[in-house]
Amino acid sequence: MTVLRTIDLTKKFGDFAALDGVNIEVGKGEVYGFIGPNGSGKSTTLRVLLGILKATEGRAEIFGKDSWKDAVEIHKRVAYVPGEVNLWPNLTGGEVIDLFVKLRGGNHLDRRQELIQKFDLDPTKKCRTYSKGNRQKVALIAALSSDVDLYVLDEPTSGLDPLMERVFQEYVVEAKKQGKSILLSSHILSEVEKLCDKVAIIREGRIIETGTLKELRHLTGPILLVETKEPITALEEIKGVNGIQQKGQALSFQVDAGEVDQVIRYVSQFGVTRIESSPPTLEELFMRHYEGAGKAMESGAGGES
Amino acid sequence: MARHLFDGTGTLVRFVLRRDRLRLPLWIGSFAVVSVIIALAFVGLYQNEEERQAMAETMQNPAMTAMLGPGYGVDNYTVGAMTAHEMLLMTAVVVGLMSILLVTRHTRTDEEDGRIEMVRSLPVGRLSNLLSTLLVLIGANVVLALLTAFSLAALGIESMDLEGSLVYGSALGASGIIFAGVAAVCAQLSPNARSTLGLSIMVLLLSYIIRAIGDVTNETLSWFSPLGWILRTEAYVNNYWWPILMTVAAALLLMGLALYLNSIRDLGSSFLPSRAGKAEASKSLLSPFGLALRLQRTGLIAWGAGLLLIGASYGSVLGELELFFEDIDLMQQMIVQTEGFSLTEQFIPILMAVMAILGTIPVLLAVLKLGIEEKNDRLEHILSRAVSKNQLMGGYLAVAILTGFAMLSLAALGLGLVGNAVLEVPLSVGMFYGSGMAYLPAVLVMVGVAAVLIGWAPNLTSAVWLYLAFSFVVIYLGGLFQFPEWMGKLTPYGYVSEIPIEEMNYLNAAILIIVAVILTAIGLLGFNRRDIGR
Numbered sequence: 001m002t003v004l005r006t007i008d009l010t011k012k013f014g015d016f017a018a019l020d021g022v023n024i025e026v027g028k029g030e031v032y033g034f035i036g037p038n039g040s041g042k043s044t045t046l047r048v049l050l051g052i053l054k055a056t057e058g059r060a061e062i063f064g065k066d067s068w069k070d071a072v073e074i075h076k077r078v079a080y081v082p083g084e085v086n087l088w089p090n091l092t093g094g095e096v097i098d099l100f101v102k103l104r105g106g107n108h109l110d111r112r113q114e115l116i117q118k119f120d121l122d123p124t125k126k127c128r129t130y131s132k133g134n135r136q137k138v139a140l141i142a143a144l145s146s147d148v149d150l151y152v153l154d155e156p157t158s159g160l161d162p163l164m165e166r167v168f169q170e171y172v173v174e175a176k177k178q179g180k181s182i183l184l185s186s187h188i189l190s191e192v193e194k195l196c197d198k199v200a201i202i203r204e205g206r207i208i209e210t211g212t213l214k215e216l217r218h219l220t221g222p223i224l225l226v227e228t229k230e231p232i233t234a235l236e237e238i239k240g241v242n243g244i245q246q247k248g249q250a251l252s253f254q255v256d257a258g259e260v261d262q263v264i265r266y267v268s269q270f271g272v273t274r275i276e277s278s279p280p281t282l283e284e285l286f287m288r289h290y291e292g293a294g295k296a297m298e299s300g301a302g303g304e305s
Numbered sequence: 306m307a308r309h310l311f312d313g314t315g316t317l318v319r320f321v322l323r324r325d326r327l328r329l330p331l332w333i334g335s336f337a338v339v340s341v342i343i344a345l346a347f348v349g350l351y352q353n354e355e356e357r358q359a360m361a362e363t364m365q366n367p368a369m370t371a372m373l374g375p376g377y378g379v380d381n382y383t384v385g386a387m388t389a390h391e392m393l394l395m396t397a398v399v400v401g402l403m404s405i406l407l408v409t410r411h412t413r414t415d416e417e418d419g420r421i422e423m424v425r426s427l428p429v430g431r432l433s434n435l436l437s438t439l440l441v442l443i444g445a446n447v448v449l450a451l452l453t454a455f456s457l458a459a460l461g462i463e464s465m466d467l468e469g470s471l472v473y474g475s476a477l478g479a480s481g482i483i484f485a486g487v488a489a490v491c492a493q494l495s496p497n498a499r500s501t502l503g504l505s506i507m508v509l510l511l512s513y514i515i516r517a518i519g520d521v522t523n524e525t526l527s528w529f530s531p532l533g534w535i536l537r538t539e540a541y542v543n544n545y546w547w548p549i550l551m552t553v554a555a556a557l558l559l560m561g562l563a564l565y566l567n568s569i570r571d572l573g574s575s576f577l578p579s580r581a582g583k584a585e586a587s588k589s590l591l592s593p594f595g596l597a598l599r600l601q602r603t604g605l606i607a608w609g610a611g612l613l614l615i616g617a618s619y620g621s622v623l624g625e626l627e628l629f630f631e632d633i634d635l636m637q638q639m640i641v642q643t644e645g646f647s648l649t650e651q652f653i654p655i656l657m658a659v660m661a662i663l664g665t666i667p668v669l670l671a672v673l674k675l676g677i678e679e680k681n682d683r684l685e686h687i688l689s690r691a692v693s694k695n696q697l698m699g700g701y702l703a704v705a706i707l708t709g710f711a712m713l714s715l716a717a718l719g720l721g722l723v724g725n726a727v728l729e730v731p732l733s734v735g736m737f738y739g740s741g742m743a744y745l746p747a748v749l750v751m752v753g754v755a756a757v758l759i760g761w762a763p764n765l766t767s768a769v770w771l772y773l774a775f776s777f778v779v780i781y782l783g784g785l786f787q788f789p790e791w792m793g794k795l796t797p798y799g800y801v802s803e804i805p806i807e808e809m810n811y812l813n814a815a816i817l818i819i820v821a822v823i824l825t826a827i828g829l830l831g832f833n834r835r836d837i838g839r
Contacts, residue, residue, distance in 0.1 A: 050689045053836045072693045080689035086682045088600060090499070091582075091590075098586035099596060105691035124581035128417075128497065139686075152689075 001028040003150055003181040004049065008058035011044055011205075018044045020205040021058065026150075026181050026198075031172065033196030033213075034185040041205040042185040043083050046154050049183075050080055062150065076105050079143035083154035083185070085135040087127035093138045094123030100142035108146050115141040118167050132159035144171050151175060151182045157191060169195060189281055201285065209285070216285065221257035222277045223284070225250050229271035238266050250274065254284065310568065313429035317437035321411055325441070332403050333449045336396065336477065337456045344388045344457060344465065357382045364390065368621030368723070371517040378542035383464030385541030388457075389473055397535055398513060400449065400477045401484035404442055405505040408488035411438040413498040422572060435489060435567050439560050442485035450478030469541035472549070476535040479552040483531045484509060486559030493566035496579035531555065593692055593700030600678075601671055605708055608667035612660060612712050616719025619656050623649055623720075624727035646806050649728065653740055654803035655781070656720060661744035662777045662798065664712030665751050669769055671705035672755040676766050684837050694833045702756060702825060709748040717741025732805075740804035746817035750797035753824025760831025772796070 004026040011019040019041045026032040036042050047053045048060050051071030060067040062074045087096055097116075101108050116123055119137045127135065136159045143151060151172075157165045172182060172195050186192050192199055193213055201209040201216075209216055221240075226232070227250040235241055235251065240259025245252045255263045322329070351357045361382035363369075370376065374394045378386035412435060415421045421434055430436075454474030458467040488505040495501040516533040519526030527533030537548040566576065589595050626649045675698060678684050687697055721737030751773065758766045776796035783793055793799035797817055802810045 047685070047838070050685075052685055052688055052838060054834075071688070072691050075689060076691045078689070080685075082682070082685050082689070084682055087686075088596075088683065091586075091599070092584070094584040095582070095586035095590060099591055100686060100690065102586075102591040103593070103687060103690040103692050123584045126582050128499070129579075 002026070002064075003028050003030075004032075004062045004183060006045065006049070006058065006060045009045065009048060009055055009060055010057040011041075011048055011053060012056045018205050019048070022202065022205070022207055024200050024207065024210070026183050028181055029176060029179045030198060031176050031182045031184060031196045033192035033199040034183060034202065035187060035189060035192055035199060036185075036202035037187055040202045042187075042202060043154055044205075045202070046080075046152055046183070046185060049152065050075070050078070077149045078152060079104070079146045079148045079150075080152045081136075081139045081143045081154060081156050083158070085132075085139045087130070087135050087138060089128035090126060092124055092126055093121055093130065093134070096127060096138050097123065097142045097145070100139075101145055104146050104148075109144075112141070112145050115144055119164060133161065133164070136160055137164070140168060144175075149180055151180060151184075153182065153184045155185055155187070157186075157188075165191075189279075189285070193279070221255045221260065221280070223252060223254050223280060224263070224267075225252045225274075225276040225278070226267055226272060227251075227274035228267065229273060232267060232270045235267075238263055254280065310430040310432045311436055312433060313427070314433040314437050314440070317424070317429065317433050318440055321437055321441045324411075325407070328407070329441075329445055332407075333445060333452060336400065336449055337452045340388075340392065340396065340453050340473075341456050341460065343392050344384065344460060344462060347384050347387050348462060351384070351387070354382075357384070357387060360387065363622060363625040366621065366625075366727070367521045368618065368727070371521050372618055372621075374516070374536040375520050377539045383541065384462050385464035385466075385469055388465070389469075389540040389542070393473065393476060393538075393540065394513075394532060394536060397477055397480035397532060398509065400446070400481040401487075401509050401532075402506070404446065404481045404485035405488040405502065405509065407445075408438055408442060408485050409492060409498055409501045409505065411441075412489065412492035413495065413501040416492075416573060417498050425572065432564055432567055435492075435564060439485060439489060439563075443482055446478040446481035446485070449481060450474040453477055464541060466541075468544055472538050472544045472546065473540040475546075475549045476538045476540060479549045479556070480532065480535050483552050483556035483559065486556040486563065489563035490559055490566065493563055493570060494576045496575040496577060500577075500579075593687060593697045594703050595700075596687075597671070597674065597700040597704045601674055601704060604670070605667060605704075605711075608664075608708075609711055609715050612664050613715040613719040615660060615663065616716040616721075617723040619660070620720045620723030620725075621727060623652075623724040624729070626652055650732070650805050653720075653737070654806060657717070657740050657744060657804075658780045658798060658801070659777075660716035660720070661713060661741070661748065661801075662773065662780065664709065664716055664744075665748050665773055667712060668705050668709040668748055668752060669755050669773065671708050672701055672752055672759065673766050673769070674704075675701040676759055676763055679763065679837060682838070688837060694837075695829055698756070698759070698829055698832050702752060705752050705755075706749065709745060709752065713741040713744055713748070714738070736805050739809065743802050743804050743809060743814070744798065746814045746821065747797035747801050749821035750817050750824065753821040753828065756825045756828025757831065758828075760828035760833075760835070763835075 002025055004024075006022050006024050009019055009022040010017065022041070022045055024032070024034065024045070034042055034045070044053065048055050049062060049067050051067045051074070054068050062078065065074055067074065087093075091099075094116075097112065101112070119141055121134060121137045121141065125134075127138070130138070136156070140156060143153070157168055160168065172184070175182060182195075184192065184196060197212065199209075199211065199213055199216060200207050225247060232251060235244055235253065238259075239262065240256035241263060242254045242256070243252075351360060361376065361379045364373070364376050365379065373391055376390055378390070415424075415434070424434060425431070450471075451474060454467070454470040457465055457473065458470040484505070487508050488501065491504040491508070492501045495504050512530040512532045516527045516530040516536070519528070519530065519533060520536075527536075531552055534548045534552050538545050570576065590599050627647065675684075684697070688694065717738045717740060718734075720741075721732070721734045724737070725731040725734065751769070754772060755766065755769045758769055762768075776798050779788060779792050779796055780798045782788075797820075800810075800813045800817055802808065802813065
């Protein structure tokens with residue numbers, strides 16, 4: 001069952017197209033990761049979905065209703081945490097949480113106290129004294145105390161320390177178990193990996209990849225860091241090896257997903273003393289995507305992306 | 306090492322000057338310009354000694370003493386004596402305010418925003434920031450004193466010689482220096498910039514009030530207020546220098562205290578504890594209207610008190626109006642004589658118009674607050690919840706309308722109640738109130754204009770201030786400059802019935818309200834149709 005979707009969503013600010021035909025779809029009980037670099041259109045997409053910005057073309061729907069026209073009705077069942085949390089300097093954190101929960105209307109879970117304790121927030125302090133992380137906590141606590149069907153979270157962990165990030169992730173997992181849907185934007189791939197079932201990658205207002213993480217990984221393949229007794233020779237000639245870099249005594253390179261076996265076999269001849277494998281970072285996924293796009297253009301075959 | 310406490314002060318002085326290179330000249334220059342304009346206005350307004358003497362009579366009542374300080378030189382009320390008596394205190398208060406704002410900006414605000422931390426990580430003394438701020442403030446006030454003094458002396462007005470002008474200017478400068486000291490101490494005591502400002506301004510207001518009570522009842526009390534001291538200079542009459550020396554000495558003591566307090570506290574800490582706020586919101590906050598009201602509460606209370614005070618001070622001179630008018634030709638041009646009404650009654654609508662336009666300022670601020678919230682990215686929080694744009698904007702409009710009602714009420718009651726206390730034949734308080742309320746429909750039209758701008762041209766909202774300024778010029782000075790009548794019809798205030806000299810015109814009022822409703826609806830429509838955000 002589809003909870004949220006955009007169909008060819010386009011948003012223009014003057015001549016500049018911030019979004020150019022964005023299609024995403026979040027099903028019930030799904031955690032959907034929305035990743036891209038800064039300024040790629042993540043926040044714009046979320047704002048259109050919340051009826052704060054009006055779509056220039058295309059559709060944005062939540063619960064099958066129009067994001068712009070039925071905004072108030074939709075919002076009773078949605079909790080949103082904006083990317084940049086600006087609060088009122090002369091209200092306390094506690095007051096803001098109560099205000100947010102009340103303005104949501106609809107139901108709310110009776111766990112304000114629990115959340116305040118877990119996130120270690122002092123609700124008696126004025127918002128002017130809060131750091132970025134504390135402001136983020138205020139928005140998160142308000143969102144997580146609402147009993148809603150969809151959470152829209154724009155880079156929710158920016159400014160949180162790792163401990164608080166864990167607390168946040170626990171609540172996301174709990175919400176997922178209860179069949180809630182979550183749309184989570186981020187520019188940190190590792191965060192998306194831990195939580196998300198599906199991922200869409202956006203760049204310059206266009207979705208460049210969608211699918212499960214496994215599918216995306218398939219496009220890339222791991223980064224290997226290998227240290228050997230004897231220097232590895234002619235590595236660049238092996239099929240599926242890219243981006244070789246000398247890292248101290250070791251070599252670091254990327255291996256195409258289908259070629260891992262071949263490459264390991266080749267490398268092991270040189271007497272491996274240390275080997276580390278890490279998943280590709282977001283940047284590497286992007287780099288990969290451009291290389292792919294470049295090749296496709298060279299060969300003149302515009303493939304399906 | 307103690308001598309390293311002040312390392313880098315010279316560089317920081319230049320840095321403060323660089324940051325305030327526009328702010329300081331504007332502040333200082335405007336004091337000199339305003340002083341000159343007022344002095345010249347007095348020369349033009351009162352052509353001869355009799356007229357000035359009549360004014361001196363008007364000034365001889367407790368209300369005026371409380372407001373402006375004790376009169377002196379009233380036997381020979383020269384232009385100089387008049388300027389000093391009527392302008393020194395008010396100007397000194399504003400100079401004090403300037404110092405408070407500038408000191409707070411360079412001390413607690415910088416500390417709160419983490420800028421002092423960066424400066425302190427450099428090879429700079431612990432006290433250099435405060436000292437450089439104080440040095441700049443002392444310098445600025447000295448320049449202000451000299452510039453004002455020489456500008457006034459240069460006018461060549463007979464009663465305003467160089468010595469008197471120097472005393473007058475120095476009295477202003479001394480006020481600036483002592484309140485710089487006050488703010489510097491408050492910055493050490495208070496936990497943040499806002500309470501530094503609040504505490505300093507409270508000291509300023511208390512100084513004013515203590516002096517007011519002292520001047521009216523028991524002069525000893527006035528000695529507890531720095532504003533009381535500088536009034537004792539009696540510029541242009543006796544030219545006493547000792548109050549200035551005394552004020553500056555006290556200021557230096559305060560600055561020393563501030564430096565000492567700064568040296569024994571940690572960066573970011575304060576001597577007054579920061580109070581814990583409420584952990585939970587009260588019911589009254591939990592709606593778009595409640596939030597809008599709460600965010601503007603302090604400002605609205607201040608405006609309300611201000612309008613009540615202005616109304617009361619106009620009221621306090623109502624008793625002397627007849628006398629005042631007979632003597633001054635210029636004033637008679639300002640109002641059109643109407644048969645069957647006293648001059649006092651004829652003057653009431655003019656006073657009301659001025660106060661209504663003044664009272665419109667907080668009303669417009671209340672509407673435009675919505676735009677400020679939008680620019681600060683805080684509307685997202687509200688609109689991403691189950692709140693419609695109509696509810697959101699409606700909250701701000703409701704606050705604005707209530708503000709308009711409250712401001713007009715306070716101004717009218719202040720004028721009426723105090724006016725009746727001094728009038729020999731009291732007028733009906735209901736009439737005063739009606740005269741004020743007659744302006745409410747016009748104020749609502751201004752709300753509508755602001756709403757249209759918010760809805761359709763959020764970047765041009767300041768245009769509404771131009772319209773208000775235009776209205777003020779047309780309504781207040783229209784009679785004086787003999788503007789054609791149609792110009793008065795370009796502003797909603799031009800359609801208001803001038804009670805008590807005119808009957809209430811309910812048709813006009815109804816039309817104004819309809820226009821206001823239509824404009825507001827257009828504004829809401831635009832707000833509903835457009836994107837929210839910068």
